[in-house]
Amino acid sequence: MRIAPISVSLLALSLTACAAAPSAPPQAAAVPAPAAAPAPQPAPLADLVSAVKLPYDRFTLANGLTVLVHTDRKAPVVGVAVWYGVGSKHEPQGKTGFAHLFEHLMFYGTQHVPGDFFQPLSQAGATDMNGTTWFDRTNYYETVPTPALDRALMMESDRMGYLLQAMTQKRVDAQRAVVQNEKRQRDNDPYGLVDYEMLETLYPAGHPYRHSTIGSMADLDAASLADVKGWFADHYAPNNAVLVLSGDIDLATAKAKADKWFGPIPAGPKVRAVDAPVPTLPAPVTRTIHDQVATTRIYRMWAIPGYDQPDYLPLQVAGVILGGLSSSRLDDALVREKQLAVAVSAGAQIFAQGGQFSIQADVKPGGDAAATAAALDAELARLASEGPTADEMTRALTVIASGQIRALESVGGEGGKSQALAEGLLYSNDPAYIEAELKRAAALTPADVRDAMRRWLTRPAFALTVAPGAREGGGEQRGGDGLPPLPKAARKSEPAPRIAAFADPSDRTRLPPAGAVDALAFPALERTTLSNGMQVIFARRAAVPAVSVRVSFDAGYAADAVEALGTGALLLQVMDEGTTTRSSTELARQRERLGAQIAASASADATSFQLDAMAANLAPSLDLLADYIRRPALAPAELERVRAQQLAAIAAERSNPQALATRVLYPAIYGADHPYGRAPSGLGDSAVVGKLTRDDLAAFHRKWFRPDRARIYVVGDTTLAEVTRLLEASFGNWAAPADPAPAKAFPAMLPAARPRILLIDRPGMPQATIVAGEPIALTGKDDAVPLETANDVIGGDFLSRLNTDLRETKGWSYGVYSVLNERLDRRAFLLVAPVQADKAGPALAAMRSDLADYLQKRGTTPAELDLASASNARKLPGMLETSPALLDAMAKIVSLGRPDDFYARLPERYRTLTAADLDAAIRGKVDPAALTWVVVGDARSIRPQLAGLGLPIEDFKLPE
Numbered sequence: 001m002r003i004a005p006i007s008v009s010l011l012a013l014s015l016t017a018c019a020a021a022p023s024a025p026p027q028a029a030a031v032p033a034p035a036a037a038p039a040p041q042p043a044p045l046a047d048l049v050s051a052v053k054l055p056y057d058r059f060t061l062a063n064g065l066t067v068l069v070h071t072d073r074k075a076p077v078v079g080v081a082v083w084y085g086v087g088s089k090h091e092p093q094g095k096t097g098f099a100h101l102f103e104h105l106m107f108y109g110t111q112h113v114p115g116d117f118f119q120p121l122s123q124a125g126a127t128d129m130n131g132t133t134w135f136d137r138t139n140y141y142e143t144v145p146t147p148a149l150d151r152a153l154m155m156e157s158d159r160m161g162y163l164l165q166a167m168t169q170k171r172v173d174a175q176r177a178v179v180q181n182e183k184r185q186r187d188n189d190p191y192g193l194v195d196y197e198m199l200e201t202l203y204p205a206g207h208p209y210r211h212s213t214i215g216s217m218a219d220l221d222a223a224s225l226a227d228v229k230g231w232f233a234d235h236y237a238p239n240n241a242v243l244v245l246s247g248d249i250d251l252a253t254a255k256a257k258a259d260k261w262f263g264p265i266p267a268g269p270k271v272r273a274v275d276a277p278v279p280t281l282p283a284p285v286t287r288t289i290h291d292q293v294a295t296t297r298i299y300r301m302w303a304i305p306g307y308d309q310p311d312y313l314p315l316q317v318a319g320v321i322l323g324g325l326s327s328s329r330l331d332d333a334l335v336r337e338k339q340l341a342v343a344v345s346a347g348a349q350i351f352a353q354g355g356q357f358s359i360q361a362d363v364k365p366g367g368d369a370a371a372t373a374a375a376l377d378a379e380l381a382r383l384a385s386e387g388p389t390a391d392e393m394t395r396a397l398t399v400i401a402s403g404q405i406r407a408l409e410s411v412g413g414e415g416g417k418s419q420a421l422a423e424g425l426l427y428s429n430d431p432a433y434i435e436a437e438l439k440r441a442a443a444l445t446p447a448d449v450r451d452a453m454r455r456w457l458t459r460p461a462f463a464l465t466v467a468p469g470a471r472e473g474g475g476e477q478r479g480g481d482g483l484p485p486l487p488k489a490a491r492k493s494e495p496a497p498r499i500a501a502f503a504d505p506s507d508r509t510r511l512p513p514a515g516a517v518d519a520l521a522f523p524a525l526e527r528t529t530l531s532n533g534m535q536v537i538f539a540r541r542a543a544v545p546a547v548s549v550r551v552s553f554d555a556g557y558a559a560d561a562v563e564a565l566g567t568g569a570l571l572l573q574v575m576d577e578g579t580t581t582r583s584s585t586e587l588a589r590q591r592e593r594l595g596a597q598i599a600a601s602a603s604a605d606a607t608s609f610q611l612d613a614m615a616a617n618l619a620p621s622l623d624l625l626a627d628y629i630r631r632p633a634l635a636p637a638e639l640e641r642v643r644a645q646q647l648a649a650i651a652a653e654r655s656n657p658q659a660l661a662t663r664v665l666y667p668a669i670y671g672a673d674h675p676y677g678r679a680p681s682g683l684g685d686s687a688v689v690g691k692l693t694r695d696d697l698a699a700f701h702r703k704w705f706r707p708d709r710a711r712i713y714v715v716g717d718t719t720l721a722e723v724t725r726l727l728e729a730s731f732g733n734w735a736a737p738a739d740p741a742p743a744k745a746f747p748a749m750l751p752a753a754r755p756r757i758l759l760i761d762r763p764g765m766p767q768a769t770i771v772a773g774e775p776i777a778l779t780g781k782d783d784a785v786p787l788e789t790a791n792d793v794i795g796g797d798f799l800s801r802l803n804t805d806l807r808e809t810k811g812w813s814y815g816v817y818s819v820l821n822e823r824l825d826r827r828a829f830l831l832v833a834p835v836q837a838d839k840a841g842p843a844l845a846a847m848r849s850d851l852a853d854y855l856q857k858r859g860t861t862p863a864e865l866d867l868a869s870a871s872n873a874r875k876l877p878g879m880l881e882t883s884p885a886l887l888d889a890m891a892k893i894v895s896l897g898r899p900d901d902f903y904a905r906l907p908e909r910y911r912t913l914t915a916a917d918l919d920a921a922i923r924g925k926v927d928p929a930a931l932t933w934v935v936v937g938d939a940r941s942i943r944p945q946l947a948g949l950g951l952p953i954e955d956f957k958l959p960e
Contacts, residue, residue: 043616064239079412089208097215124148125874128413147515177811187475205482216480237268290469294651326588387450402595547716557682558675566684626730761939768937786921841945
């Protein structure tokens with residue numbers, strides 16, 4: 001349950017779609033000036049646009065509920081989504097945060113489902129299960145196995161028609177506490193106050209988009225049970241909602257089930273229309289605030305039109321061209337050419353009746369903020385004056401179209417087909433609006449973008465600078481509507497609405513059964529070997545015209561020498577900056593023209609280069625990938641620029657509470673000399689990164705990125721024969737060096753456990769972040785199914801004991817969890833808990849108590865076993881629905897030495913687990929007395945809370 005950050009409008013996907021992650025490998029030879037590589041010939045943009053299809057059926061029940069149906073039989077799952085046309089903009093004065101508070105309340109019991117909604121849906125195998133609130137709407141969604149569809153529909157309809165009967169003051173108080181901790185957690189993040197600054201400056205007091213969706217603490221405190229009931233009665237009726245069913249379903253089935261479960265619910269008052277004009281600042285506003293951040297960040301912001309005005313679309317394209325592409329105007333000018341900034345972005349956030357256009361730049365450490373701001377303003381002015389080039393338009397729209405094609409592989413969840421259909425209807429009265437929007441975007445001209453920018457982005461701007469320093473104030477008193485507090489008499493609650501009974505012939509006395517799940521249909525894995533010995537593992541998936549290719553090397557950040565931490569990460573960053581045949585800019589532009597994403601990433605044990613390509617552009621995309629991996633330029637100028645970016649990222653990690661905590665925890669539990677005893681991001685140490693040379697990076701590449709240490713995984717709309725032919729052309733002549741392949745050295749023994757609390761001071765923060773961990777006697781290749789299921793019971797699932805205790809019962813946290821990290825050698829058991837600062841000590845004590853209770857006294861209950869085992873078995877079809885998920889599963893099968901039918905047999909494994917299996921697995925591995933704890937927060941207020949816990953407390957400060 002959370003606030004939604006963006007709309008799924010096709011342009012809203014563009015920033016994610018085009019952001020290329022770090023890159024590929026280096027050669028040791030001297031680097032000549034890049035010679036022009038033949039430009040790959042992409043498929044025409046028109047072909048990509050025409051590939052975006054979202055067919056649907058539509059009908060309306062007598063009570064006004066609109067139902068949208070999309071059939072997709074690729075997996076036995078159905079995406080269920082209910083969207084209500086009510087959001088924070090509908091909240092009246094003094095009642096900010098109500099829509100979001102109600103989103104939480106709607107997960108916690110109705111007349112016929114008295115407990116929380118997570119348990120029966122999880123037991124049924126629901127995936128992608130959540131709810132979000134935004135300015136214009138509230139939604140609830142889950143993807144369920146086809147046999148569980150009736151259960152999901154009964155529950156969704158029960159909270160539409162039977163929620164008030166079960167609403168209590170206790171539930172209101174409990175979820176109010178959770179929401180307030182969510183607000184504290186967001187405010188606690190670096191740059192966590194920026195949204196308040198933006199909304200409070202761009203919109204006048206009382207404007208529907210002026211207050212944050214999470215609202216103000218004061219308004220949340222004042223929410224009464226009668227207020228909550230009245231809010232529901234006024235807004236959550238079928239005639240204000242859209243039901244979307246997408247996946248393994250047809251129109252006839254959808255009509256019968258929708259009528260059965262939703263048809264009897266009576267219509268209610270229509271949600272009132274809201275007037276939300278787009279404001280213009282009377283004069284430019286310039287402001288500087290301070291925060292515990294590592295890097296000065298510069299913003300430019302404007303209020304702009306929403307979906308109800310045509311200019312939103314060219315403004316979104318402008319954002320992609322200005323700061324959304326890898327080769328955007330701002331990247332090329334501020335990051336690559338002038339090297340004033342280490343990161344830039346721009347984009348338009350669009351609502352139904354308005355939105356914001358924002359630009360941001362992170363100033364290079366030690367750099368000139370004023371010069372960076374001037375350069376940013378100059379690029380904006382140039383684009384608004386001249387407009388984009390035709391090539392920029394094509395590249396931006398190709399990236400957008402390809403990103404949309406990939407997103408539509410998922411039937412539900414966030415960003416899939418059900419969300420696109422619902423948003424199209426709510427915002428544009430056209431469920432398939434995404435098709436029309438993309439065609440309209442493809443028809444835009446450079447002049448259209450230029451003119452829209454002149455109309456909206458030459459108006460007075462809000463220029464905000466966030467500089468490192470102590471915060472002048474937090475977010476506790478922010479998020480409201482900006483109007484004077486209502487008099488006490490005006491705040492008086494109206495009487496709770498009377499609940500009218502209605503006839504309902506459906507049987508709601510018991511939940512519909514979750515149903516039997518058929519054997520998991522995991523695709524057959526096909527294998528071959530290239531002429532140079534590289535292994536290829538392939539699975540066909542033709543749901544969308546796209547192909548994903550992952551070239552994985554046995555390296556990872558564990559391959560960094562202990563005296564050279566950060567080498568692998570810096571290498572990947574530099575590899576994104578050009579090859580011996582393509583400059584940094586040309587490499588980015590060729591990816592964009594092909595609609596291809598190439599991302600490099602490292603886990604502890606592997607380094608991977610992943611290509612996500614359009615099927616029509618697979619051949620040139622693979623050529624680009626091979627060049628990227630085999631022939632990186634490692635140009636000295638690019639190295640220095642990227643070095644500054646990585647140093648900034650390390651500094652940012654040290655200012656983020658959770659990243660900082662794990663950076664401290666890993667060397668504390670594994671030992672600083674262990675390959676896993678380093679920051680799990682792999683970013684390394686500033687002192688090392690500051691001195692690494694091109695020769696160091698080339699040596700790492702030559703040593704670890706070799707064809708005899710690589711595997712190639714392929715999933716998508718092609719065949720093994722065809723992809724082998726293409727891979728042979730791009731990788732087949734890559735010969736392994738003559739010297740022996742390297743191996744990572746893992747010590748047989750780890751340091752003895754030293755249970756203690758490492759306290760890291762962050763003065764004035766509203767939250768404390770607690771992490772804990774210990775290595776356990778388990779490797780990545782060991783059978784961990786019983787242990788991981790036991791972890792679900794204690795902390796790995798939303799319904800776990802830890803989360804239930806600290807979030808739902810005590811109201812001290814927005815979420816607590818435990819995890820078994822993924823490592824090939826020694827794995828570790830970890831706990832993570834962001835909690836309100838005044839409960840840090842009690843929260844740590846409660847976690848210790850809950851863990852000891854499970855491990856030493858009250859083991860797995862029959863209900864917990866049933867929930868964990870049944871839900872895990874039923875979730876598998878939904879978890880493996882998309883190509884990225886299948887690619888990950890394939891890689892685990894091979895790298896962990898699992899049989900090809902591992903996932904097909906996994907449901908039966910889950911079904912045969914016993915409570916004794918779970919208890920034995922976790923009690924034999926996890927020792928609650930061996931945990932090392934790290935606490936990040938205001939040490940002055942937290943230290944006294946920790947004093948009585950019986951653990952040594954060490955004040956810890958990371959070396960500079």
